[in-house]
Amino acid sequence: MSEGTREQVLEVAARGRAAAADLAPLPRGVKDAALHAIADALTARAEEILKANAVDVERAREGGTPAYMLDRLALSADRLAQIADAVREVAGLPDPVGEVVRGGTLPNGLELRQLRVPLGVVGIIYEGRPNVTVDAAALTLKSGNAVLLRGSSSAYDSNVALVDVMRDALAGTGVPGDAIQLVPGRDRESVKHLMRARGLVDVLIPRGGASLINSVVEESTVPVIETGVGNCTVYVDAAADVEMALDILVNAKTQRPSVCNAAETFLVHKDVADAFVPRALAALRDKGVTVHGDERVREYGGDAENIVAATEEDYRTEYLSLDIAAAVVDSLDDAVRHIRAYSSGHTEAIITDSQQAAKRFVALVDSAAVAVNASTRFTDGGEFGFGAEIGISTQKLHARGPMGLPELTSTKYVITGEGHLRGV
Amino acid sequence: MSEGTREQVLEVAARGRAAAADLAPLPRGVKDAALHAIADALTARAEEILKANAVDVERAREGGTPAYMLDRLALSADRLAQIADAVREVAGLPDPVGEVVRGGTLPNGLELRQLRVPLGVVGIIYEGRPNVTVDAAALTLKSGNAVLLRGSSSAYDSNVALVDVMRDALAGTGVPGDAIQLVPGRDRESVKHLMRARGLVDVLIPRGGASLINSVVEESTVPVIETGVGNCTVYVDAAADVEMALDILVNAKTQRPSVCNAAETFLVHKDVADAFVPRALAALRDKGVTVHGDERVREYGGDAENIVAATEEDYRTEYLSLDIAAAVVDSLDDAVRHIRAYSSGHTEAIITDSQQAAKRFVALVDSAAVAVNASTRFTDGGEFGFGAEIGISTQKLHARGPMGLPELTSTKYVITGEGHLRGV
Numbered sequence: 001m002s003e004g005t006r007e008q009v010l011e012v013a014a015r016g017r018a019a020a021a022d023l024a025p026l027p028r029g030v031k032d033a034a035l036h037a038i039a040d041a042l043t044a045r046a047e048e049i050l051k052a053n054a055v056d057v058e059r060a061r062e063g064g065t066p067a068y069m070l071d072r073l074a075l076s077a078d079r080l081a082q083i084a085d086a087v088r089e090v091a092g093l094p095d096p097v098g099e100v101v102r103g104g105t106l107p108n109g110l111e112l113r114q115l116r117v118p119l120g121v122v123g124i125i126y127e128g129r130p131n132v133t134v135d136a137a138a139l140t141l142k143s144g145n146a147v148l149l150r151g152s153s154s155a156y157d158s159n160v161a162l163v164d165v166m167r168d169a170l171a172g173t174g175v176p177g178d179a180i181q182l183v184p185g186r187d188r189e190s191v192k193h194l195m196r197a198r199g200l201v202d203v204l205i206p207r208g209g210a211s212l213i214n215s216v217v218e219e220s221t222v223p224v225i226e227t228g229v230g231n232c233t234v235y236v237d238a239a240a241d242v243e244m245a246l247d248i249l250v251n252a253k254t255q256r257p258s259v260c261n262a263a264e265t266f267l268v269h270k271d272v273a274d275a276f277v278p279r280a281l282a283a284l285r286d287k288g289v290t291v292h293g294d295e296r297v298r299e300y301g302g303d304a305e306n307i308v309a310a311t312e313e314d315y316r317t318e319y320l321s322l323d324i325a326a327a328v329v330d331s332l333d334d335a336v337r338h339i340r341a342y343s344s345g346h347t348e349a350i351i352t353d354s355q356q357a358a359k360r361f362v363a364l365v366d367s368a369a370v371a372v373n374a375s376t377r378f379t380d381g382g383e384f385g386f387g388a389e390i391g392i393s394t395q396k397l398h399a400r401g402p403m404g405l406p407e408l409t410s411t412k413y414v415i416t417g418e419g420h421l422r423g424v
Numbered sequence: 425m426s427e428g429t430r431e432q433v434l435e436v437a438a439r440g441r442a443a444a445a446d447l448a449p450l451p452r453g454v455k456d457a458a459l460h461a462i463a464d465a466l467t468a469r470a471e472e473i474l475k476a477n478a479v480d481v482e483r484a485r486e487g488g489t490p491a492y493m494l495d496r497l498a499l500s501a502d503r504l505a506q507i508a509d510a511v512r513e514v515a516g517l518p519d520p521v522g523e524v525v526r527g528g529t530l531p532n533g534l535e536l537r538q539l540r541v542p543l544g545v546v547g548i549i550y551e552g553r554p555n556v557t558v559d560a561a562a563l564t565l566k567s568g569n570a571v572l573l574r575g576s577s578s579a580y581d582s583n584v585a586l587v588d589v590m591r592d593a594l595a596g597t598g599v600p601g602d603a604i605q606l607v608p609g610r611d612r613e614s615v616k617h618l619m620r621a622r623g624l625v626d627v628l629i630p631r632g633g634a635s636l637i638n639s640v641v642e643e644s645t646v647p648v649i650e651t652g653v654g655n656c657t658v659y660v661d662a663a664a665d666v667e668m669a670l671d672i673l674v675n676a677k678t679q680r681p682s683v684c685n686a687a688e689t690f691l692v693h694k695d696v697a698d699a700f701v702p703r704a705l706a707a708l709r710d711k712g713v714t715v716h717g718d719e720r721v722r723e724y725g726g727d728a729e730n731i732v733a734a735t736e737e738d739y740r741t742e743y744l745s746l747d748i749a750a751a752v753v754d755s756l757d758d759a760v761r762h763i764r765a766y767s768s769g770h771t772e773a774i775i776t777d778s779q780q781a782a783k784r785f786v787a788l789v790d791s792a793a794v795a796v797n798a799s800t801r802f803t804d805g806g807e808f809g810f811g812a813e814i815g816i817s818t819q820k821l822h823a824r825g826p827m828g829l830p831e832l833t834s835t836k837y838v839i840t841g842e843g844h845l846r847g848v
Contacts, residue, residue: 021788021790024787025788106808106809110807119821120790120820203820203821217622217645221642223821224647244842247843248843248845251845251846255845255847358840363448364445366445366544369836369837369838370836370837370839371839372838372839372840372841373840373841373844374534374840374841374843375841375846377845377846378839378844378846379839385531396544396834397649397821397822398822400836401538401835401836410820410821410824412786412825413793413803413808413826414793415793415794415795415796415798415802416782416796416797416798417795417799418668419665419668419672420798420802421671421679421801422802422807
């Protein structure tokens with residue numbers, strides 16, 4: 001594997017572009033057979049993949065990588081089998097390519113159809129999770145795209161092995177091997193070359209923390225879809241069912257704190273604060289959650305150890321841990337203002353029995369998803385029935401919210417006539 | 425009007441952002457009434473608009489601006505009336521906001537709906553056509569977006585007058601005045617500030633030549649939708665009806681040469697070259713078209729004055745004039761390769777009676793629109809029945825092809841439960 005010079009990255013991108021042209025017209029059966037071949041190869045060649053993974057894990061351990069990151073990095077025979085099963089599930093999903101989005105006959109007799117087509121070459125920049133290497137390859141292949149994978153250098157050996165196995169599996173399936181490629185290089189420079197490969201790469205999807213995403217947005221001339229930063233809010237309205245609000249808050253914060261659709265802030269209408277806040281603080285304490293509260297929240301806390309003063313920065317923070325920011329607000333509109341100021345635009349929930357309050361909150365909150373009387377944790381491609389997701393977009397262009405297979409496509413208009421000429 | 429410092433541009437963007445929040449939930453009736461008020465004001469205050477426009481035209485004339493550009497710049501009472509009528513037509517179009525894109529009940533009983541919502545703040549960067557100032561304002565207002573208009577400095581006085589009239593007309597309609605704003609400043613610097621106003625501006629739509637669009641793509645951190653560069657191709661297949669091919673070629677090239685959906689290249693399969701090329705050259709000569717042909721095309725041209733040798737650059741060129749590049753190709757696949765190498769991805773047409781050839785061409789050509797036995801000129805929001813268009817996207821993300829009102833929206837997921845918690 002090379003060092004990731006500009007020429008090397010552009011060469012890989014150009015090979016991706018050529019593969020994309022061959023991939024686009026492939027029928028579903030060819031793509032699904034290739035996905036099954038990949039799934040089978042991942043388990044058949046588990047030994048060499050696990051050996052490569054062990055090198056990454058050992059290096060990371062020596063480098064003092066924290067346990068939760070080692071856990072994400074480490075593969076096992078079981079995990080590999082799960083990853084292979086996920087590939088088989090993608091094979092079972094409907095093929096978005098060729099779907100007629102709209103179609104009909106124009107008054108002049110021209111037949112107009114808008115069809116889904118692959119995006120072309122999709123670049124994914126992601127953290128040290130080898131499962132993403134396979135998930136992303138499966139979803140892009142199914143949607144007829146060539147993928148350029150740029151995982152974290154911490155997973156480099158695992159990714160080289162996984163990509164080798166997947167590429168080998170494509171031989172003889174009709175899917176070009178260059179449908180799946182690793183971007184050469186371990187350093188930041190090679191990412192920069194990828195971000196400037198405009199005309200060769202159709203879209204970049206950074207998956208990871210806010211700093212990675214911001215640097216890609218700042219430097220990329222290739223169009224970017226921002227994913228995955230979730231500073232989500234639970235707003236407990238004056239007309240909330242307090243029991244329901246407690247359950248949802250605890251679920252949204254603690255059911256899986258490390259994911260983007262976990263809650264990071266709760267806001268409480270002043271009229272329900274007496275009834276809600278003391279019980280919420282107790283329930284969160286029982287789950288080991290530290291509450292970063294404003295003055296009005298802290299008044300309910302007594303001298304409980306799990307309650308600390310919130311700074312402005314707390315309201316902006318995606319903790320991904322057993323921490324939550326909190327404030328009492330004077331009105332629903334104040335809650336909306338707070339959300340507009342601090343949210344990352346992922347998911348906000350309102351707990352209310354008032355139709356009017358729910359309607360206003362839904363109308364005014366400008367986020368990818370708004371939940372009414374439900375946990376923020378439901379914003380997820382699997383939960384939404386999309387079968388799988390490449391990420392959760394927090395931007396407004398192209399795709400917003402969980403991105404399934406259709407979100408990995410563009411469209412093409414096909415105009416069919418019988419010698420039609422334009423008059424004016 | 426200020427000079428367009430960074431602070432001034434960001435202040436305008438922030439005002440747009442606040443207006444967008446108020447605009448988003450407005451019902452259709454309020455927006456349509458505002459559009460009618462704008463249309464009425466444009467004719468009622470025609471005199472001051474025309475006076476301002478005369479200043480621009482005079483300045484341009486003194487600066488030696490070519491006649492066709494003066495023609496685009498100049499307004500008249502009649503043109504103003506047409507522009508006002510176009511605004512009334514936009515008022516009559518369906519409101520895309522609130523449309524349910526998908527919806528249903530998930531197995532766990534959660535109700536999931538994906539609704540169209542405005543993008544937010546839309547920046548339009550465009551050339552010296554004052555009609556775009558009004559068209560863009562009408563389309564963005566109807567789709568619930570705040571607009572930041574940055575027209576060419578050549579139309580500055582006209583744009584100031586038009587925006588004044590439109591903003592005044594909004595008074596009392598319920599639509600905030602800051603829904604329509606001119607970006608201050610006449611120089612390139614103010615455009616740069618707009619391109620860096622990430623977080624305040626949701627999308628930039630540059631309308632104009634390739635160099636403007638490339639510079640925006642290169643420098644913008646705000647997401648960009650590329651529009652309007654059309655290097656379109658007509659491919660005459662071996663199985664073409666020669667008469668039909670001649671009519672389509674002449675229509676696509678000459679019916680309105682200055683627009684992005686006019687043809688700029690024609691390719692001819694070698695098997696039909698004897699029958700087609702001599703007649704095409706004659707027909708194009710009759711219309712005053714200069715053909716930039718490859719060697720094989722020129723063999724058919726004798727010593728006709730309108731036939732010159734094509735350079736590599738000719739195949740890349742969007743002439744927008746009575747010029748066309750031409751080549752004879754050995755196969756449909758060679759035509760596709762030519763298109764992949766040189767086309768801007770706008771519209772390519774095939775003339776063929778073969779189902780198989782048409783199918784292959786449609787599948788392999790990666791452009792926003794592919795026409796079969798029809799002129800390239802049909803790629804147009806009006807022709808497609810969209811009622812109006814903000815531009816024709818040649819990129820694959822978000823919108824591709826003519827962009828009507830729905831393409832000026834994003835979506836939002838609304839999840840409604842009864843205390844739903846996530847288990848796994």
